[in-house]
Amino acid sequence: MTPAPSPLAVPFPPMPPIAGAVPRIARAGYKDWGRCDLTYVELAPGTAVAGVFTRNVCCSSEVELGREQARLGQARALVVNAGNSNAFTGYRGREAVEAIMAQVAQHLGCPPSEVFVSSTGVIGVPLPQDKARAGLEAVFAAQPCAWEDAAATIGTTDTFAKGAVASAVVGGTAVSVIGIVKGSGMIAPDMATMLGYIFTDAAVEPAFLQAILSAASDTTFNCITVDSDTSTSDTVLAFATGAAGNAPLAGFDDAGADAFAAALHDVCRQLAHLVVRDGEGAQKFITVTVTGAQSDESARRIGMAVANSPLVKTAVAGGDANWGRVVMAVGKAGEPADRDRLSIGFGGTWAARDGQPLPDYDETPVAAHLQGREVDIEVDLGIGDGRATVWTCDLTSGYIAINADYRS
Amino acid sequence: MTPAPSPLAVPFPPMPPIAGAVPRIARAGYKDWGRCDLTYVELAPGTAVAGVFTRNVCCSSEVELGREQARLGQARALVVNAGNSNAFTGYRGREAVEAIMAQVAQHLGCPPSEVFVSSTGVIGVPLPQDKARAGLEAVFAAQPCAWEDAAATIGTTDTFAKGAVASAVVGGTAVSVIGIVKGSGMIAPDMATMLGYIFTDAAVEPAFLQAILSAASDTTFNCITVDSDTSTSDTVLAFATGAAGNAPLAGFDDAGADAFAAALHDVCRQLAHLVVRDGEGAQKFITVTVTGAQSDESARRIGMAVANSPLVKTAVAGGDANWGRVVMAVGKAGEPADRDRLSIGFGGTWAARDGQPLPDYDETPVAAHLQGREVDIEVDLGIGDGRATVWTCDLTSGYIAINADYRS
Numbered sequence: 001m002t003p004a005p006s007p008l009a010v011p012f013p014p015m016p017p018i019a020g021a022v023p024r025i026a027r028a029g030y031k032d033w034g035r036c037d038l039t040y041v042e043l044a045p046g047t048a049v050a051g052v053f054t055r056n057v058c059c060s061s062e063v064e065l066g067r068e069q070a071r072l073g074q075a076r077a078l079v080v081n082a083g084n085s086n087a088f089t090g091y092r093g094r095e096a097v098e099a100i101m102a103q104v105a106q107h108l109g110c111p112p113s114e115v116f117v118s119s120t121g122v123i124g125v126p127l128p129q130d131k132a133r134a135g136l137e138a139v140f141a142a143q144p145c146a147w148e149d150a151a152a153t154i155g156t157t158d159t160f161a162k163g164a165v166a167s168a169v170v171g172g173t174a175v176s177v178i179g180i181v182k183g184s185g186m187i188a189p190d191m192a193t194m195l196g197y198i199f200t201d202a203a204v205e206p207a208f209l210q211a212i213l214s215a216a217s218d219t220t221f222n223c224i225t226v227d228s229d230t231s232t233s234d235t236v237l238a239f240a241t242g243a244a245g246n247a248p249l250a251g252f253d254d255a256g257a258d259a260f261a262a263a264l265h266d267v268c269r270q271l272a273h274l275v276v277r278d279g280e281g282a283q284k285f286i287t288v289t290v291t292g293a294q295s296d297e298s299a300r301r302i303g304m305a306v307a308n309s310p311l312v313k314t315a316v317a318g319g320d321a322n323w324g325r326v327v328m329a330v331g332k333a334g335e336p337a338d339r340d341r342l343s344i345g346f347g348g349t350w351a352a353r354d355g356q357p358l359p360d361y362d363e364t365p366v367a368a369h370l371q372g373r374e375v376d377i378e379v380d381l382g383i384g385d386g387r388a389t390v391w392t393c394d395l396t397s398g399y400i401a402i403n404a405d406y407r408s
Numbered sequence: 409m410t411p412a413p414s415p416l417a418v419p420f421p422p423m424p425p426i427a428g429a430v431p432r433i434a435r436a437g438y439k440d441w442g443r444c445d446l447t448y449v450e451l452a453p454g455t456a457v458a459g460v461f462t463r464n465v466c467c468s469s470e471v472e473l474g475r476e477q478a479r480l481g482q483a484r485a486l487v488v489n490a491g492n493s494n495a496f497t498g499y500r501g502r503e504a505v506e507a508i509m510a511q512v513a514q515h516l517g518c519p520p521s522e523v524f525v526s527s528t529g530v531i532g533v534p535l536p537q538d539k540a541r542a543g544l545e546a547v548f549a550a551q552p553c554a555w556e557d558a559a560a561t562i563g564t565t566d567t568f569a570k571g572a573v574a575s576a577v578v579g580g581t582a583v584s585v586i587g588i589v590k591g592s593g594m595i596a597p598d599m600a601t602m603l604g605y606i607f608t609d610a611a612v613e614p615a616f617l618q619a620i621l622s623a624a625s626d627t628t629f630n631c632i633t634v635d636s637d638t639s640t641s642d643t644v645l646a647f648a649t650g651a652a653g654n655a656p657l658a659g660f661d662d663a664g665a666d667a668f669a670a671a672l673h674d675v676c677r678q679l680a681h682l683v684v685r686d687g688e689g690a691q692k693f694i695t696v697t698v699t700g701a702q703s704d705e706s707a708r709r710i711g712m713a714v715a716n717s718p719l720v721k722t723a724v725a726g727g728d729a730n731w732g733r734v735v736m737a738v739g740k741a742g743e744p745a746d747r748d749r750l751s752i753g754f755g756g757t758w759a760a761r762d763g764q765p766l767p768d769y770d771e772t773p774v775a776a777h778l779q780g781r782e783v784d785i786e787v788d789l790g791i792g793d794g795r796a797t798v799w800t801c802d803l804t805s806g807y808i809a810i811n812a813d814y815r816s
Contacts, residue, residue, distance in 0.1 A: 085732075254605060317812045
């Protein structure tokens with residue numbers, strides 16, 4: 001019953017252990033499936049946490065609570081339920097989350113506010129408290145698992161486990177940054193990934209961790225889209241256990257802060273790309289690069305309009321260098337643009353410049369480029385210095401097949 | 409090669425002649441197809457005109473010029489080219505339109521500004537002037553045709569000819585209002601239909617015609633979506649020949665103005681629905697009714713977020729009453745909403761009320777409703793009096809098949 005891996009799948013990378021962060025998995029049975037669906041990561045006392053969350057106003061209790069908890073900056077545990085998002089379940093949904101927080105807090109002897117809970121799956125069915133309770137008892141007793149197992153367990157319609165690794169030297173101390181993420185539908189701007197978790201053994205002050213996570217998300221998770229739909233549960237959390245023993249990073253003036261921020265950004269970018277690579281029905285990985293816009297933010301909006309256009313995405317699916325649809329998408333973005341200065345290219349070959357098709361445009365190299373798994377679309381507005389890169393996948397009948405029959 | 413008619417197709421209605429508006433068709437050969445592709449409607453001297461146009465900033469020369477021409481309020485002819493949109497073709501595209509205007513103006517002995525031109529089809533290829541010139545000569549010599557033939561000739565990927573009729577009594581005079589329209593991809597808010605034309609024998613002052621056309625468009629053409637993509641060529645023009653001989657309508661104080669505005673609105677609504685019924689790959693006609701929003705405009709935006717959501721549209725395609733996806737779409741609209749007051753229903757049956765699934769929710773009638781060709785989705789925000797209705801179709805693998813291989 002497991003779908004074949006996406007043709008854009010990449011292998012799970014070798015991952016170092018992260019001292020102070022121990023993953024375990026168990027089977028709570030949230031759905032009638034023979035797989036683990038509860039992930040538990042125990043975190044060392046003093047672990048700093050930061051988070052970015054969906055802007056969907058109908059967000060889940062997990063997101064509501066998680067947003068408040070992240071402001072406090074301290075974490076002792078992460079619990080991820082797969083198969084039931086617990087969203088739009090009213091007070092019963094909130095009670096289910098609070099029960100999980102209380103049970104874990106009692107187990108660890110910590111405040112409930114330090115227990116972070118995420119849930120993913122069908123909306124509108126309250127998370128069954130009995131299953132969660134028994135699942136937690138099982139996971140407390142389980143052996144630690146590999147990060148790859150945790151990455152597989154947080155997935156729902158994902159076709160492969162997704163992880164990313166980076167490292168940095170902070171004040172003479174080597175630190176690791178790893179991340180796991182799940183997709184893969186309902187992926188849109190304003191927190192693109194459904195659930196992503198980053199762990200590092202670096203010591204980082206919560207406020208600084210939040211600042212660099214937010215900045216990294218803006219150019220990674222918030223620059224991908226699969227289908228323009230924004231989940232009610234989207235969450236990215238970063239946990240810094242401090243076990244590496246470096247002097248805690250509190251700002252960019254600290255030695256190694258730039259390297260650490262770069263490593264965290266790198267992991268965010270890798271994870272964001274992995275979500276696109278497992279976009280439902282995806283056959284091609286599309287990079288849209290926008291230059292010459294009035295501002296970076298304007299470039300990002302134009303890039304997202306292109307990346308979200310069903311007509312652009314189906315053209316790429318069909319291997320059709322239909323640059324007219326890119327023009328259309330640029331024009332509908334509602335951002336400053338001058339039709340007669342606009343240029344469109346594919347894979348480094350301009351198809352149109354300054355508002356007109358090139359007279360000697362040879363579609364042969366473009367057609368060859370569009371046959372590949374990685375398609376680049378270049379848009380130059382010709383009116384400023386703003387630039388952005390966004391990522392998406394093509395829109396295929398596979399997306400329809402997956403989503404026309406998800407619940408059954 | 410002609411695709412099968414949409415399962416949502418309806419027969420072309422019987423249409424009265426409109427005195428002062430005579431349609432003709434010919435074959436210009438804009439594409440290599442064995443069908444007429446040039447439509448010409450000659451209008452009596454003194455015909456008033458009003459128009460609404462795409463807000464896509466990369467609009468075609470036809471739209472740029474048409475917008476200026478419509479402000480002058482007078483029309484003698486309409487020319488519609490099918491198979492080539494002439495958009496994004498720079499000065500050569502503009503020259504092609506001006507050449508058509510000049511040729512028709514010379515034929516009729518009128519100012520070029522009274523000749524309205526639309527083009528639809530592939531973007532980025534300048535309209536060949538020689539084909540247009542010969543096509544116009546042929547059409548000038550052609551016999552008048554039925555409106556159904558004109559409706560078929562303006563189509564591109566349309567699977568059936570679309571027309572609408574209404575009538576009114578204006579100051580004791582019976583007047584007719586008819587319309588033809590083409591779709592059917594690249595349909596989105598901000599001028600939803602690609603090309604729509606309305607003809608009436610009523611006498612109406614141009615400014616008043618513009619006012620009622622704009623108002624009617626706001627709740628009809630601007631409340632439909634097929635794929636959220638906004639064409640560079642979207643145009644609706646209304647022509648009032650005045651041949652019925654009523655005292656010209658100049659405002660709502662005039663006798664019969666309300667009835668005429670209602671008839672024009674009725675034609676716009678019918679045409680808008682027809683575009684959705686021929687949405688690419690459409691199998692179901694979806695009506696989204698939003699009530700209890702903070703304002704009517706907020707309700708419209710929420711309705712469009714639901715109607716544009718690929719996950720909602722694929723759920724309907726699969727006959728899946730997945731109201732959780734409706735919640736998600738409401739939440740991503742960015743409009744005021746309170747998750748715990750939100751109610752979602754299908755076909756008159758509430759699935760969720762006040763932010764929670766109904767305890768006694770019986771999915772049987774909803775599942776039966778979703779098996780039909782017409783699916784109603786009800787959203788009640790519970791926070792105000794704003795309301796709106798929008799229309800869309802489901803998203804099927806047929807849409808992918810059509811759009812992944814359009815140019816070839």
